Amino acid sequence: MTTLLDDAGPRHSETDNSVGCRLARVNFVLPEYFAIVGAVVGSLGGFYYLFDTIVGRAQPNRITWLLWGIFPMVIFVAQRAQGVQGLSWTSFVAGFTPLLIVAASFFNPKAYWRSEPRDYYLMAAAVVGIVLWAVTDNPNLALLFSLLADMLAGVPTLLKCYRHPESESWVAYSISTFGFGISLLSVQTYDFENTAFVTYIFVINGAFALLASRGRTPSKATSGALR
Numbered sequence: 001m002t003t004l005l006d007d008a009g010p011r012h013s014e015t016d017n018s019v020g021c022r023l024a025r026v027n028f029v030l031p032e033y034f035a036i037v038g039a040v041v042g043s044l045g046g047f048y049y050l051f052d053t054i055v056g057r058a059q060p061n062r063i064t065w066l067l068w069g070i071f072p073m074v075i076f077v078a079q080r081a082q083g084v085q086g087l088s089w090t091s092f093v094a095g096f097t098p099l100l101i102v103a104a105s106f107f108n109p110k111a112y113w114r115s116e117p118r119d120y121y122l123m124a125a126a127v128v129g130i131v132l133w134a135v136t137d138n139p140n141l142a143l144l145f146s147l148l149a150d151m152l153a154g155v156p157t158l159l160k161c162y163r164h165p166e167s168e169s170w171v172a173y174s175i176s177t178f179g180f181g182i183s184l185l186s187v188q189t190y191d192f193e194n195t196a197f198v199t200y201i202f203v204i205n206g207a208f209a210l211l212a213s214r215g216r217t218p219s220k221a222t223s224g225a226l227r
Contacts, residue, residue, distance in 0.1 A: 034186035035086035035198075039093040041179030045205070046097030049172035053101050056110025058169045061160065062102050063119040067126045067153035069099035071146045074133050075197050078142040082193045090183045090198050113160075113167065122153050140192055147200055154204055161211035173209035180205060 052058035072095030079088035105111045129149035133142040161168050180202040187195050 028185065029188065030182065030186040032086045032186055032188050035183045036089055038179045038181070038183030038186065039090040041182060042090065042176045042201075042205075043093045043097055043179070045172045045174070045176030045179060046093070046101070048175055049169045050097065050101050050104055052169040052172060053104045053111045054108060056108045058172070059111055059113035059167045060101050060105050061113050061115060061119060061156055062105055063115045063123055064153055064156050065098045065102045065105075067122055068150065069095050069097075069102065070126055071095070071129065071150040071153065072098075072197070072201075074129070074146040075143055075150075078133070078139040078146065079193060079197070081139045082143075084193055087183065087187065087194055087198055090180065090201070094180075094197075094201055116156065119156055122149075122156070125149050125152055143193060143196060147196060151200070151204075158204075158207065158211070161208050165212045165214045168208065168212035170209050170212035173205050173212060177202060177205040177209050 049058055049060070053060055072091045076088055076091040076095060079091055105113075126149055129145045132145045136142055136145075157168075180198060183198050184195075184202050187198065
């Protein structure tokens, strides 16, 4: 009886180890079409911010949001040139919605936020980024230039979320974070052109949501808009 137990024990352990190894190799990856689902959900966050802008609850920096509209469009073109399919539409949605928000900010005086000199420097950087994208034949370089420029464009709003959280919409950023997280989980090929932008936009939206969630009151929102 002792011999039988001794023989069976190692065989059972080896089976468990084999199953464990197979489970460890399983990656949680959603089907590729979920990239479009995530882009749609992410766009809902943008439309929520758009609504907050129209009613005057959010005060977007026009220059910054204009840059946020331009850069993802450059990335969208670069990704399509690389043959990226579903994930490229995440970039398109990320650029189209900010352009709508810029337009909406002109319809309500309460949605106004004064631009600072650094914002104009960032606009100049945007032009440089677009020129660099235009002159390079390497789509990955175009993607890199656009990402760096987009990060610079995001700095003023990151500081704004920290200093004036009442002027931003944390709910909108949270929705976008969730949506682009879905897109990130649908990545099928882990290389630069497929993962760089969707990872970046997931992280930066999460940072905005965290900082902007620290509080909002109607009186603070009004005073923040006037600065």
